[in-house]
Amino acid sequence: MSVLVVVMITLVVTELGVAQPSNNETTNANTPLGIFCGSNDAMSAAIFFRHLNSTFSQLRSRLSNFGVYYATAQSLESGDAVYGLAQCRNYLLSTECLACFDAAVSAVESCGSANGAHVYLDNCFLNKKDVDVPEICSNESTSQPVTAFSQAVKELLSDIRVATPRTSNFYIASTRQVTSSNATIYAIAQCVENASKAICKNCLSTAYKNLYNCLPSVEGRAINVACFMRYSEFSFFQNNQTINLIHFLGSSIKSDIIIEVSSSAGLVLLILALFLWFRRWRKPKDVEKESQGIRCYCYEDLKLATNNFSEEYLIGKGGFGEVFKAIIDNGIVVAVKKLHDGFRAKKEFENEGNHNSNVRHRNLILQLGWCTDGPELLLVLEYMPQGSLDKLLWGEKKGTLNWRQRSDIILGIARGLVHLHEEFHFKIIHRDIKSSNILLDNDFQPKIADFGLARFIPEDQTHVSTRFAGTMGYTAPEYATRGHLSEKVDTYSFGILALEVISGHSCNDVNYSGLRMEYLLDHAWQLYEKGIHIKLIDEAIDPNEYQEDNLKKIIEIALMCTQL
Missing domain, CATH: 1.10.510.10 (Transferase(Phosphotransferase) domain 1)
Incomplete structure (x- = not known):
């Protein structure tokens, strides 16, 4: 029975909706704002729910550990498989993260055995791939001078956009004073920990542009599978939880902005997306094939996901090639094994394809697919975050x-x-x-x-x-x-x-x-x-x-x- 990706879970803990001043705060932080369910049911409801509960239990257990803000889990035994990913904001306590997680899991129960689900709450969201919510803006406009307020927001968001990909955990929380007033702007940015620096940077650049649409609202949020950015006129984290941006804003900040603006990145990405969509729509026989749950990947897709197999993505080397980390299919982290040309490498490729594709066990690496349409032979395997x-x-x-x-x-x-x-x-x-x-x-x-x-x-x-x-x-x-x-x-x-x-x-x-x-x-x-x-x-x-x-x-x- 083929492996089915049932639910891709992204827990991002924050406060959605209209924030109130901290001295008169009433919160509905764990009230669902929207629930969306997949259109198809799992092949076996009994197996699906067993795997779903196992995945949720693993995620909750990992998030309960002190200092853990990111976790992945999966249940891959016979039948429908369930994959999960969870991430909390770094300024939250473990108990706050778990409270939101529990509320999100409870809300997702309404989807039954649907093969995918996402739910938005005030304090978190669970997100299935291919769902995008560009921005959520407050209905309330600032009482501060609009020009000064907007300028302070733009400058702060611009700085954290540049600084976040340069941190070790892809997270920044910072504040900025509004000129000519005593008002303070609070903002955070965070990328999923399994993203690359390049993906984090591109995602936050898009989020930064989307938040322009919220001004002069008192607060706004930009939501994406790979990143999250939020600003607010009201405090939603403690002042002692801010991070000094100076350490991450080098002299290259202005040149980075100039390069991004002048390169028309948005247009390039749009053209690239249309090209990839058109190629998949045509479905040439050597681009995507499904056979017994093992997929034939396109070489150009894997090349793009690894930034042309750059050193930045290299996670291991072997006798016949290298292994690279890649993010494909809107957020799934995989390992791409690139084999050098030659008889021995081709023999190893054949062996891995024939042997590993036939086995499914929790203590055996899962082969997701292969690629033979490029200059190198590629194997796509599940990613193991702790390494060898x-x-x-x-x-x-x-x-x-x-x-x-x-x-x-x-x-x-x-x-x-x-x-x-x-x-x-x-x-x-x-x-x-x-x-x-x-x-x-x-x-x-x-x-x-x-x-x-x-x-x-x-x-x-x-x-x-x-x-x-x-x-x-x-x-x-x-x-x-x-x-x-x-x-x-x-x-x-x-x-x-x-x-x-x-x-x-x-x-x-x-x-x-x-x-x-x-x-x-x-x-x-x-x-x-x-x-x-x-x-x-x-x-x-x-x-x-x-x-x-x-x-x-x-x-x-x-x-x-x-x-x-």
Whole structure:
């Protein structure tokens, strides 16, 4: 059954409607202003609601964490799939964000099993793709001198438009005094965290122009899937929550404005949008195809989404190519794997397409599609925000994983391998299980990636003979020397990987014990034979987080996996 994008949720917490002075404030912040539902129902209402509830629960759990303003979630198991994205304004308390989230979820219930929904509230909105609300203006005009008020608003919005894409979290809150009066203008701008700097900049430029239509109203908001901008004559955040714009407004601010005005960006974007729409309307056979839920993407679309595969979008490199982050289909974040030309790259492309497109499991990376109509072969995969496991074990974020996260990672990898080895009418042997091929989602749940070396083994065969392929250190010596391929090859690699997760050391790290040089596996066996294998655990892990007996058992299982 094909995967269906049921609901794309964007929670943006703010105050819509007419704001009142803080000394006499009455609020209907969580009252729905508009509810819009998709036109088609999900294929299975029972499966849909189970996935919907799971997605909402994941989003709420992530937003409840201190300092978390952005979260994504998805439920992809059999049947209709549900995707969600949530973002709160940075000046809100967690309780305020959750209150709005709960109200929005309650309001969306009126859509039933519709395959898409968005609802606008005073304090937030849930938004499905392809919905645009350019601006919402107050019905009340300012009592301040109109010229001075409008000028102050324009200058403030112009500054935060430039500054926001230059911040680390794409968020700015600031104020500005109106000349010749004591009035203060309050304004914020925010882009979704998964946007690129270029997308944030372009979105806020459009929002800035749309808000011209609100002046001289006392307040206005510009709403887009990728960004949000608001100004008001009344305070809607605390004065101590403002951000100093000077740090983000360099000397290039004036030249940026001149370039944007002189380039007629709006006209260019309009022409580009019409061209893309016309091409899709014609539906040439090599542009978009749907086959068993896997989509054939247009090369030019992916090239545009990655800014011509620029370094800014690069998130990883492999033996046969690079991986880029891209935002497609009005807000869906994906990873685009670009393979270099050549026989080996084409073979890897074929393997990934044939193997990964046939599997659906929460611990296996989801392949969304491919592209073959350009100079490079491209694979489109789901995006994993926490990156690869090796970066958290011994990269820049070394020591940040706690024991609960590590044990979940070990268990998740095991589940994924069981699915590959046991739950099809044929076995899929990955052949390259290693830390850099394990990707993590927002909750640090693992997904096995990179099926470029994978092989099928028919149901009636226990093994096949093949040339060696894999990564030294993770590969069983017997397979490396004899080419005897079975599920035991992945089992051995899993054992090595589990030891890495537990210890925080690479399998190729060298440990000197007296006159002997030991690698991780040798060191683990030495500790086990002395009955002190508990010492293998990463010193960064708090001893209060685990029970020694359980940890020892996991180490013993990992060591057993390396005994073919």
